[in-house]
Amino acid sequence: MKYGATEVLRGVDLDIRRGEIFALLGPNGAGKTTTIEILEGFRNRSAGEVNVLGADPERATETWRAKLGIVLQSWRDHPRWGARELLAHLGSFYDDPRDPDELLAALGLTAQAGQRVSRLSGGQRRRLDVALGIVGRPELLFLDEPTTGFDPEARREFHRLVGKLAADDGITILLTTHDLAEAEKLAHRTAILVAGEIAVCGTPAELAAAVRSESHVRWVEDGEERVLRTADPSRAAWELHRRFDGPVPGLEVRRPSLEESYLSLIGRAA
Ligand SMILES: Nc1ncnc2c1ncn2[C@@H]1O[C@H](COP(=O)(O)OP(=O)(O)OP(=O)(O)O)[C@@H](O)[C@H]1O
Known part of the structure; x- marks a missing residue:
C-alpha cells in the first residue's frame, strides 16, 4: 500500500x-x-x-x-x-x-x-x-x-x-x-x-x-563483570561451571520478559 x-x-x-x-x-x-x-x-x-x-x-x-x-x-x-x-x-x-x-x-x-x-x-x-x-x-x-x-x-x-x-x-x-x-x-x-x-x-x-530474544549470562572473572548473550543460557552456565571447576563468581542468568523482547523487536526492525 x-x-x-x-x-x-x-x-x-x-x-x-x-x-x-x-x-x-x-x-x-x-x-x-x-x-x-x-x-x-x-x-x-x-x-x-x-x-x-x-x-x-x-x-x-x-x-x-x-x-x-x-x-x-x-x-x-x-x-x-x-x-x-x-x-x-x-x-x-x-x-x-x-x-x-x-x-x-x-x-x-x-x-x-x-x-x-x-x-x-x-x-x-x-x-x-x-x-x-x-x-x-x-x-x-x-x-x-x-x-x-x-x-x-x-x-x-x-x-x-x-x-x-x-x-x-x-x-x-x-x-x-x-x-x-x-x-x-x-x-x-x-x-x-x-x-x-x-x-x-x-x-x-x-x-x-518467536519474539523471545537472547538471555544475558553475567559473571565475574579477573575482577571484571562479563556478559554473554545467548539463546541457550543453561548450556552457557554449565560450560562456565565446568571452566571454573565449581561455582561461578557472581553468576546471574536473566531471560528478557516478553515485553522487553517485543520492544527490542520493534526497535530493531523500525
Ligand atoms: N492519509 C495519509 N497520507 C499519507 N500518509 C499517511 C496517511 N495515513 C497514514 N499515513 C502514514 O502511513 C503510515 C502508517 O500509518 P497508520 O495510521 O496506518 O499507522 P498505525 O499503525 O495505525 O499508527 P498509530 O498506532 O499511530 O495509530 C505512517 O507512516 C503514516 O504517517
Whole structure:
C-alpha cells in the first residue's frame, strides 16, 4: 500500500478465521489503521488482493456493509445526543437491531442512558462506541485501539466484554493495539506489524517463542563483570561451571520478559 510515493504496507498477508479474535499489534505508524481501513472499505489500496466476508471491500454493497461493526479511534460527532437516543437512531438503519436498553445494560451503561454523549467519561464513551458498533448485529467487528486511555479496571471489563462477544455471539473481532499484554490476553492470534510488514504472526505461545530474544549470562572473572548473550543460557552456565571447576563468581542468568523482547523487536526492525 502506498500513500503517494511512500510505501506504508508491504507483503501483508493475513487470513482471519470466523469467530476469531485477531489482534494487529505494532508501534505508532506501523500501518495498523491503514490495514483495517482497507479491510473496512474506507480506503482504496494501491495493490494486493482483499476478501472480507466474501467480497472485495472496494466493490462492496450496502448489504455487505451492514454485516460490519466499526469502532474507530475517535468519534467526534453527535455530542448533543443522549446515549440511548443515539443507539436507537443508529439501530433504526438496520433490519434487526439489538435492543438499545439491553445493549446499554450489557455494557454497564444503564445509568448513562439519558446522558449526553459529550458528558460521558472516556471509558464510558468507548463502551458506547462498542455498543454503536454492535447495534446492527455485525458478523465482523473492527476495534481500532479500543482501550486507549482506560484505567486497568475499565480495561479488564472491556476485555471480558470482547471475549464474550466472540464466545457467545460468534462475532469475528479484529482489533488494533500498541499493547503486547492486551494482545496476549485477548486475542486468539496476533500479527505484529513493524514498519508496514508482518514481523510475527501466531497464538500467544507462538508469539512468545518467536519474539523471545537472547538471555544475558553475567559473571565475574579477573575482577571484571562479563556478559554473554545467548539463546541457550543453561548450556552457557554449565560450560562456565565446568571452566571454573565449581561455582561461578557472581553468576546471574536473566531471560528478557516478553515485553522487553517485543520492544527490542520493534526497535530493531523500525
Ligand atoms: N492519509 C495519509 N497520507 C499519507 N500518509 C499517511 C496517511 N495515513 C497514514 N499515513 C502514514 O502511513 C503510515 C502508517 O500509518 P497508520 O495510521 O496506518 O499507522 P498505525 O499503525 O495505525 O499508527 P498509530 O498506532 O499511530 O495509530 C505512517 O507512516 C503514516 O504517517
